[in-house]
Amino acid sequence: MAPQAAQHSRIAEIIAEHSALEGPMLPILHAVQAEYGHVPAEALPMIADALNISRAEAQGVMSFYHDFRDHPLGRHVLKICRAEACQARGAGALAEAAKARLGVDWHGTTPGGALTLEPVFCLGLCACAPAVMLDGQVIGRVDAARLDQIATEAGA
Numbered sequence: 001m002a003p004q005a006a007q008h009s010r011i012a013e014i015i016a017e018h019s020a021l022e023g024p025m026l027p028i029l030h031a032v033q034a035e036y037g038h039v040p041a042e043a044l045p046m047i048a049d050a051l052n053i054s055r056a057e058a059q060g061v062m063s064f065y066h067d068f069r070d071h072p073l074g075r076h077v078l079k080i081c082r083a084e085a086c087q088a089r090g091a092g093a094l095a096e097a098a099k100a101r102l103g104v105d106w107h108g109t110t111p112g113g114a115l116t117l118e119p120v121f122c123l124g125l126c127a128c129a130p131a132v133m134l135d136g137q138v139i140g141r142v143d144a145a146r147l148d149q150i151a152t153e154a155g156a
């Protein structure tokens, strides 16, 4: 089966597996994302049709929950804290430096797929602001030079 057809039929299977649940939309989105690492563009219209809701409604649910992605992640994920304590210690400038260094905006992945840049709101490391998280590991007191080092080590 061609990859596109295989994906279509797997998404249809996932929808069928969950559609009898009460409130099936979120379980379906979670299961699709668990399978593909993101929610592929073709999934939303399929989900909308199966649940008898409009595509706009399906899109609205997906964008309400920030955990759902419509794009694949890179091999590494760098999250930069955007919350107050980090903002007060230069996180805004750090974020701009990161975007310039990586050549991507929020949610973007560097060419070649090495690293995805994501915003996050408080990593619980406020005393060591500005803080970032690389692949689940928190790193405090990050400046542009440290960020450059992190990006280089991640292959970006």
Ligand code: FES
Pocket (backbone or CB within 6 Å): 081, 082, 083, 084, 085, 086, 087, 121, 122, 123, 124, 125, 126, 129, 130, 131
């Ligand atoms: S505000 Fe950034 S870690 Fe808490």
